Amino acid sequence: MRVTYTHHAQTVMAERDLDPEWIERTVRRPDQVEPDVRDPALLRAFAAVPGCGGRVLCVVYKPAPEGCIIVTTFLDRRRRVT
Numbered sequence: 001m002r003v004t005y006t007h008h009a010q011t012v013m014a015e016r017d018l019d020p021e022w023i024e025r026t027v028r029r030p031d032q033v034e035p036d037v038r039d040p041a042l043l044r045a046f047a048a049v050p051g052c053g054g055r056v057l058c059v060v061y062k063p064a065p066e067g068c069i070i071v072t073t074f075l076d077r078r079r080r081v082t
Contacts, residue, residue, distance in 0.1 A: 002067030003027060009070040016074065018057070022049050023073050026059045036060060042071060046079060 003024050005013070013020065026047040036042035045059045056079035061068045 001028060002064075003070060004064075004067070005070045006072075009072055012072055012074065018073055018075075022047075022057055023059050023070060026057050026073075027061055027068055027070070030059075031056075046076065049075070 005020075009023075012018070013023065026045050030045035030047050032046045034044050034046075036044050042060055042062050045061065046056050049055055049057050052075065055075045057073065058076040058079070059073045060071045062071060
């Protein structure tokens with residue numbers, strides 16, 4: 001699966017110190033996937049990030065024929081691994 005990043009995604013990854021490996025692992029092996037509430041063309045993938053105290057990474061992406069396009073990503077303050 002080919003993963004590409006929008007300019008916005010690259011910017012927030014740098015600002016939030018998010019490792020590209022975390023993002024790609026979340027898209028490839030998510031704990032949960034759900035449709036984006038604002039844009040039905042997008043999906044939200046969630047996965048726990050090892051070493052982040054149970055915090056969950058959310059990756060918003062658009063499926064593409066060759067892989068996916070990462071739109072944005074953030075550590076979701078409302079989700080925790082139980």
